[in-house]
Amino acid sequence: MEPKARLWLRYVSIFVFIAAVFQTASAVTHYTIPEEMDEGTVVANLVSDLGLDLKSLSKRKIRLDVVANKKYLDVNKDTGELYILERIDRENLCPIKSVTTCLLKVDATLENPIRMFNIELEIMDINDNAPRFRRDTMHLDISEATAIGERFSLTNAVDPDTGSNSVKTYYLSESDHFSIEIQTGRDGSKFADLILKKSLDREKQAKHNLILTAVDGGVPARSGTASIIVRVLDTNDNAPQFDKDSYNINLTENAPIGSLVVKLNATDKDEGTNSDIFYSFSLYTSEKTQQTFSLNPDNGEIRVKEMINYEDFRIYDMEIIATDKGANSCICDHHC
16 A cells, blocks of 8 residues: 555645645736826735735735846835836847837746746837937038939938937028928838928028927927038039120330230139130131230230230230130130
8 A cells, every 4th residue: 555655645646736836826916107207106906916914015025027137127016016126128138129019027936835927018209309310410412503402312310219208300591592302112201301392592602501300299399400511513504704704905116126015814603624614716816916926825815926016016906815624614705
């Protein structure tokens, strides 16, 4: 008979152990709280919610596990209240914005006998972050030849908050030349395109300073800003201009070869190679005149090239062309 108890006792032991395991399992207790609650704020009373005995609570050594190396919550062993031990930042706890529900999962364990309760706190977002641009300043180079209606992509603002607390719209500072159009991405994010609504003229205004403001949908709303600096690129849309319409010059005969007759001056409102000028005689300037006078193509100086005889020619008429060095160069004629 002795071998048969041993089998019976082993069977009972196994049965009791399994029963104890089943006693530790329980349904998940769910709470919803806003983020950033003050330390010490009571979340719930576990004694009433979990059906525990307050008198035996301290003896059973209730404890909460640690989440992400932070003990956000604790239990008052005298009252059974679950309270905030450390402020909970939703954006730090759930950094991925695509996660619609941010849960803080905690296991509460009691001893004598051991019981485990699954507790989860849904952390609701509050509007504690303002929209922020990845770059404080955006630089755009736009040609003055750009057609009205052309659009330019701008860096969007980001907001760690979710839902209505994230970026809702953008505003542009007052401008005669630019406006914005709000776009919505597939993920619901908002971004703005800059639209040219009036032709640019570099010679009138070479730079435009704008302010782009991102606004979220929270209450109160939470105004991020970025500067937009538009540099207008030059096109060759201006012809060189002489400082005078014509020159009347008195020159004595037998003036030494190399003598300066006149220094022409033409300027161009464009920039770079579009404003670099070279001078030349036009086809209307006689061959005799071109033999008598030289023209420096770079600085516009006209000098005596050969001896002048009053009895041969009393008047020399010449037409000078100023041409810029830009693509599709512009030309200006001038008479001397």
